[in-house]
Amino acid sequence: MRTPRLILPAARPAPPAFTAAGTPDRPAVVLVAHGSRDPRAAVATEALARAVRLDRPEWEVRASYLDHDGPRPLDVLASLGARRAVLVPLLLTAAYHGRVDLPAVIRAAESLPVSVTATDVLGPASPLLLAAVCRRLPRVSLDAVVLAAAGTRDAAARQTVAAAAEALGARLGLPSAVGYASGPGGTAGEAVAALHSAGARRVGMAAYFLAPGLLYDVAARSARDAGAVAIAEPLGAAPELVRLVAARAEAALGVPLAAAA
Template identity: 65%
Template sequence: MRPSRLGRLPSNSPVATPGVILVAHGSRDPRAAAATTALASAVAAAHPSWAVHASYLDHAGPRPLDVLRRLSRSGCRQAVVVPLLLTAAYHGKVDIPAVLDEAASLDLDVALTDVLGPVSDLLVDGLVRRLPSTELDAVVLAAAGTRDAAARTTVADAADALGARLGLPSAVAYASAAPPTAGEAVRSLPGRVGVASYFLAPGLLYDKAVESALEAGAVAVAPPLTDAPEVVSLIEGRVRAALNVGLLAA
């Protein structure tokens, strides 16, 4: 998927030390910030020529606009904002574009990429990587949940793609905002059911999905995607496309 061209960087912008701002939702749970920091560190390790920063829309800090302001004051002249979101729901459609609107007065060219979803081969690879190596008869893809019907469709597509990859019956589940729960999805499938995690970081909703699934008899529950190499590769592709250049130095 190509990045959105909101705030696209000029093709003649210098590419030395671009700022890369990863924007997570944020949580009161310190595990969520630790997961986002781990992902930012993995991206930075893969691309030392990028100035990679973690930021958060809520709860934890820093906020993305604060990071953009600091980059501008430091002399950075181009930045790429990457939403750490798996669906294009409210935060991706409203909250993060609003940050770019506020950053318009900065002496900084800013590009906004698409979210990391919907489903792709890389995302499915990451989901499979995180699944425990347990013999399964079926799989549930558990996600946070959203009231956005179009976004839920993309999660259901991801569940179908995961089932097809594994050659297993599959179902989708949500921790909030929409049915079914993880437990309901587990009970709807036969045999030994495992649960894949359509979460980038742990937190209240992830824990809720895990508890519901285990109570219903799930034999395995995957940890969040966090800093899986496939997520790093997705971010890499988004940033490279936004910078509108060829391969950058690793």
């Protein structure tokens, strides 16, 4: 009589290491948004964070805000325990928040056990960012385009927005101009009017905005009142923007880039 063979259950894999904060020991990617009184902005930021989380499940992706909303970046970093974190500023220019607020967060985080690195801002005009801007433009025939931005008192930052508008025009093969919702520089409506004066008939407004909010509304209304035939939505969680955020984080983590940014 044959002796029955004993089949033992396979050994379970060891559980992942956990930090003091109770989360798996994996890189944390903290998105740092400006923040807004308009609740639509936080909704858009959380949607972008979810999209990056789905794209990179090996990371812990969190959203944070420099102003108005919560949580603050330092609070998120403090909750991570002893691990590595990358801050990705959801900013299109290296103006005040990029030059002052973000470095202040990194200095304050030196007292925490977390190791913090910050990436460059998302602007001004990488191929992925321009592709996201173009994706949001309505599919109508245009003969000129205005790149509408929030506005800043930082002259160097305004120059980078102007460079982005020029790059957008080159990509679309159209004359381009810049319009702002606030601060120095002409409004989006004034930019539309200038292009009309130069002979353009069908001017569209592209959005150099990551999320909806009061300033986006100001720019869109200004362009529309001046006769713009197409108004783009903010970038939101456009696939190209998700890839750009991931590429910034990958570069900081030393991971081979999956796509040029």
